[in-house]
Ligand SMILES: [Zn+2]
C-alpha cells in the first residue's frame with residue numbers, strides 16, 4: 469500500500485472474509501468461485517448438445533418436407549430452461565448471501581438481548597480482559613433460542629445465523645456453503661438456490677424424456693437406434709445420473725422449506741426433540757421463502773472506508789485493553805459500560821470493520837490489509853458442535869497477544 473499518498477479504499481478492498489469481489493465490489497462470490505464455471509460447463513454443454521440435436525432433427529424434417537412444427541416448442545423450452553438455470557445459478561452465486569457485518573470490538577455486555585443466560589462458558593478470545601457469556605438466550609416466537617458468540621466476527625450471531633468456515637463470515641439464515649455455486653446459501657440467495665436446483669431437475673427430466681422419445685421413434689430395433697444416436701444415449705445416461713443429485717436436492721429442500729428448516733438446522737438439531745420455533749405452517753413457510761421481500765444487504769461493499777482512522781485508532785483500543793484494571797473488569801462483567809475513554813464515535817461503516825486484525829498487521833509491519841489467518845476460523849468449525857474450544861481459549865488466555873501477531877504475518 470502507498471503509505472504517503474493513501475487512496476480511499478472501498479470496503480470490499482479491505483474485507484476480512486475470504487470472498488472474491490468483481491466489478492468494483494458489485495459482485496460478491498465465495499472463495500471457491502471457480503467451481504461456478506465447472507457447474508456452468510456441466511449444465512451448458514449437454515444442454516447445447518441437446519439443442520443441436522433438436523435443430524438437426526428440424527432441418528432433416530424440413531429437408532424431407534415432413535412437418536417439423538412440434539419440434540420448435542421443444543427447442544424453445546430447452547433454450548428457456550437452460551437460460552433460466554444459468555440465471556438462477558448466477559443470482560445464487562454473485563450476491564451477498566446475508567453476511568452479518570463484523571464488529572471491531574466485542575459488544576458491551578448487556579443490552580443486545582432480552583435475556584441473559586446464566587452460563588459457565590465464557591468467550592475468551594481476542595480481548596482476554598472482557599468476559600462475555602458464550603451463549604445467550606433470545607426469544608423467537610415464544611421459544612427460547614440459544615445464540616452463540618462468534619469469536620471471529622465479535623458478535624452474538626442473530627438467530628439462525630452461522631459462521632461459514634469457507635467464506636469466513638457469519639451469514640444470516642445460514643443454510644450451507646454450496647461448493648457447486650461457490651457461495652454460501654443464506655437468507656438473501658436461498659430462493660434463487662432453490663429455483664436453480666429445481667430448474668436443473670426440470671431440465672434434466674426434459675432432456676431425458678425427449679432423448680428417449682428420439683430413440684424410441686427411430687426406425688429399426690432399439691439397440692440399432694441407440695447405436696445410430698450416440699448423443700441421445702449419452703444425454704439419457706448423463707441426465708439419469710444428474711437427476712438423482714439435483715432431484716434429490718429439490719425434494720430435500722422442498723421438505724426443508726415446508727417445515728421452515730435450514731440444512732444446517734436439519735443436520736444439527738435432527739435428534740433434538742425440541743419444536744421448531746420458525747415453523748409457521750406449510751403455506752406461510754412457502755410464502756416466507758418465495759414471496760417475502762429479500763432483506764437488503766447489511767453491507768455496502770462499495771462504500772469508502774477511511775484508512776487513516778482505521779490505522780491510527782486501534783492502538784488506542786489496545787492501550788485500553790492493556791491497562792484495564794481488575795475493577796474495570798468486574799464492571800464489565802456486571803454489565804456496565806466499559807472504557808469510557810474508549811468510546812470514540814466512528815462512522816457506522818467503520819464500526820463494521822475489524823480494527824484488531826488491521827492493528828495486528830501493522831505490528832508485523834507488512835501490508836496493512838493482508839487478510840490475517842484466523843485462529844478463530846479453525847476454532848469456529850469445531851465450535852458448531854462442541855464447547856471444547858473453550859478449553860483452548862482458556863489456555864490461550866495469557867498468550868493471546870503474541871499469538872495474534874504471529875498468525876497475521878500473512
Ligand atoms: Zn462469524
Ligand SMILES: [Zn+2]
Pocket residue numbers: 498632633634635636644645646651652653
Ligand atoms: Zn460460505
